[in-house]
Amino acid sequence: MVNSLLSPDFIFETSWEVCNKVGGIYTVLSTRANTLQTSHKDAVFFIGPDLWLGKENPLFIELDYLYKPWKLYAATYDNLQVRIGRWNIIGEPIVILVDFTSFYQMKNEIYTDLWNKYQVDSLHAYGDYDEASMFSYAAGKVAESFYRYNMNRKDRVVYHAHEWMTGLGALYLQSAVPEIASIFTTHATSIGRSIAGNMKPLYDYLHAYNGDQMARELNMESKHSIEKQTAHHVDCFTTVSDITNLECKELLDKEADVVLKNGFEDDFVPKGKSYSTKREKARLKLLEVANKLLGTNLDDDTLFICTSGRYEFKNKGLDVFVESLNLLNHDSKLEKNIVAYITVPAGIPVPRQDLVDRLYYNDKSKEVLESPFITHWLDNMWDDRLLNMIKQLGMKNYQEDKVKVIFVPCYLDGNDGIFNLSYYDLLLGYDLTVYPSYYEPWGYTPLESVAFHIPTITTDLTGFGLWVKHARNQHGIQDGVEVIHRSDSNYPEVADKIKETILSFSVMSSEEIEHIRKRAAAVAEHALWKHFIEYYYKAYDIALRNTRKRLLKQI
Template identity: 30%
Template sequence: MEAPKPKACKVASRSTKGHYLIEFCSELGRQVGGIYTVIKSKAPFTKRQYDDRYLIVGPLVRQSASLEAEPLTPPTPELSATLKALEMRGIHTVYGRWQIEGSPRVLLIDTTIGCGFLEEWRDDFARLAGIPLPFPEDDELINESIIFGYLSAWFMEEFTKHEKEKVILAHFHEWPAALGLLLIKRQQLDIVSIFTAHATVLGRELCTKGTDWYDILDTLDVDEEAKNIDHYHWHGLETAVAHAADLFTTVSDITAQESEFLLRRKPDQVLPNGLNISQMTAFNEAENLRRTSSKRKLQDFVRSHFYGHLDFNLEETLFFFIAGRYEFRNKGADIYIESLARLNDQLKAQNSDVTIVAFIIMPAKTTSIKTETLKGKAVIKSLKDYVAEMNRNINTKLLEQALKWKEGDPIPTKLDLITEQENIDFQRHLYSLQRKDLPPVCTHNLTNEKDDPILKRLKLVGLQNQASDRVKVVFYPSFLNPSDPVLPMSYYEFMRGTHLGIFPSVYEPWGYTAAECVAMGIPSITSNVTGFGLYMEQLLGEGTSDYGVYIVDRRSQDFDSSATQITEYMQQFCKMTHRERATLRHFTEDLSEVLDWEHMELEYDKSRRSALRLMYPGQVPQEEGDDWPRDIKEKLAQCVFNFIDVSGGL
């Protein structure tokens, strides 16, 4: 499968000074996904450097357009003329202010017009990417990506016609947003390009199928493996885009290694993902005042979900969780469940007073909320309302009797404060709490419960919320939402109320969930085949657990050994005192400085300089720290040392 090669350096007819930066992200209008998180958290820092010369382009999703962009008049005649030219070609766009911190500018392109050209464009991209097999007509992702690719290339073509003085730097995130790059190269538009692979199609699919391939990468027959995967055409397009870019980057060292063999091009640079720590710190400061509230909300949920079987002390209950895309093996849900089962056996054998409520937050296809789940909410609400009413009545009666009391009168008793009818009504509420069935392990009815991997594995290992279990399980197959009728909490609010995040992925190019745990002060378990886990090991060496980041070996160990290691980490955590866990949370949260975009954006800035220097070698001087390998680890390591000096370590 042959792919286009980067062209030679450009004629210095444009100036790199004051150049434009245009980033392409297909998740922009959808408000979900890891790449959306990258762009949204990074954008305020990039906007600070580029101001109105920074533009983020994505497809127009009408349901979210009003939430994403507040329409504005284009700030320059060149951009205004470009958008007018697109309108003349029948392409509707929305240019405006993205309603997030920093108000970066966005351009949303309506892809509706492209549907009529889809068949022709599919054939064109097959030729461009050198893919011998025709594209499947029912592949929605390919169809959407092809249309967006054509329209984004038309936008870039028009912009280069009207903006003739300044260099235009285009940064494409993941292949579905980057197909326009193939057209840009064919048309030889005067544009500097960067492509970032946030994962690889073939790598994800091989891991999903159970292939332990990290140590056999250099021996794989990539073409043969590609023919046997479900998304052969995705891999072909991804490979073509990686070879077409002037500068090719990935998000982690492990994905760089993967890309070198699977995409047949060694990345020029690694761009680790960051977080907007200042924003999250502000959130944390407010949330610290409501940390008890978050915990109480989770406790309220547990009361309703386990009503009739609530024979454990909620004050001695720890909340563990795994969250992310429903990829049973890749995200480590399989080994999470196995480790919980082993922990359950150990806690029961120890007659431990500790109870674990282990959440699985992985959206799946559902038909409805389970009746038992809704009944639990209703029963607990009814009881809470009645208890509150009784309290009000008791308070009123007690106050009245106290005001009338004289020396020598008997002291009021509960019989004076609670009427016989109130006592009967209270007993009725108590009886309503009784039930014979066990609390369900899943809050919703799934479309295909019989074959659901999580439910099947929970049943296989015996985690069914029995009374004797010290590990209780809640599979919540939906996105967390403050308006949800079952668990009305945002993801960060939910996270703040938990004690330990567990993300033992076997395929994870970066791993935002574990990184977010660090930022929120939540200890976590991750693995050494995740970009984040490797990054922490490189920064902290063997001392990651001292700062609340436990790293399980999933590269050199088999499944059983890794499950044993995870179980040991969880056991250690269960044996900690309240004070020890509070101290660990403090150290974890302070470590978040090393993930701040204030530092991570340096790598993006360096990649942009490298791309500009590659194509305009006479205009961009070499600066200290621009050489590969990257110097960011030294800068971040200094942050770690500063932190240790201030905190004194553990």
């Protein structure tokens, strides 16, 4: 089938997260890059924002000799200041980072042109709209300049834009260089995320919501407008899951042409002895931090649980997770000690010195530290939603409590001052993860978990959970992934189901758990990019064919 599809000779792919690790889109692009490099060697050009001017970006390897004549031409004739190099990831694709700040002075003209051609409303813009739009415009200009200098009309070229932040550039190219086929991917509709984040019921009333009306009500008009108009005007509109496609249909009035499921690569998952060694190191660190913080003497038989991701209290299910832990702590059937880590970056965390001292000096004090729920101090601890919920539920982290909860409010980059291990290195040490999201277009965290052989609990309101439920012969946690039904109104049932699943997992034998870990890894195997890349090939084909039709109409 793939052989019958039109394939691009060159691909431009742009996102705010190119060489800029801030969210799940980074994982989408960086893990897929090697697969694209295999099929389109050095014919894929990632375009990202140059946010590291004057500083070293560890994700970017600058190479002055790459396309040096064009770089000089772009600076001289197109007012484009770019740096060219390679992304420091497996596959090392070519990257063009652009300084977009010079385009701010043209902002009004750019927005006027966008309104005249596509009726994009930028009048109500605020926050990061201007910054994203100027980058998006610059990225479009980069593709235009590069195309005119290095390519010709016989070349099949695709421009793939991710999220509303890159929509403006895709629309610019529609009129500036109509020969380039455009693809737009929304990873989460801006208005859908806003509805969910504002505590409004998204799913029960999805069919009744009017996206334009909700955008006005939630002060999201400009972001919604650029997203909607880009979806309607590009040559191929895509999203990342069936559940998000329902949002697109109802809120953007446009169903996706293709659903681009988010795959994964297991290149960096340790194998064999390396895996065992790293897992043991991670468990020792998790145990050490818990004992020093709590003044306990927990042993390796402790069950380590984790949730992680962005600090979206309701959307990521942090509230229902804490609720389930409280229920579990009061369940008389629980016999095993459980430490639940919540690794969610928040504010500007500072490693707490009392904990650092205990770890450094190997202090074996049995006295619990002050505020035994957190590893790093926060400026706004009195106003933190997680800590406040823990307090409201009456959780204490007493030594006699079977369930202890610890909030890690920092990026685990290997230099946090307490664990000093990366997120993936620490992930290896957990026994079980829980991601009970209410709003999650795909859900990389549970996919990453099973890829590292850690069974997980998630919900059918995540793209990943829905995929597992429909595509796999899935029977619950014994097969590596427990997919809990979640709706707008069953919060108590979700909390109870999480509790029951953890409880049943806690009494399983080591042989049963080893079997579950293997089943979890098998789920991840089916989500590798070698399986999911075919959806991208289909999107390229649709975009290229629609571009042909569009050009014929213009003759």
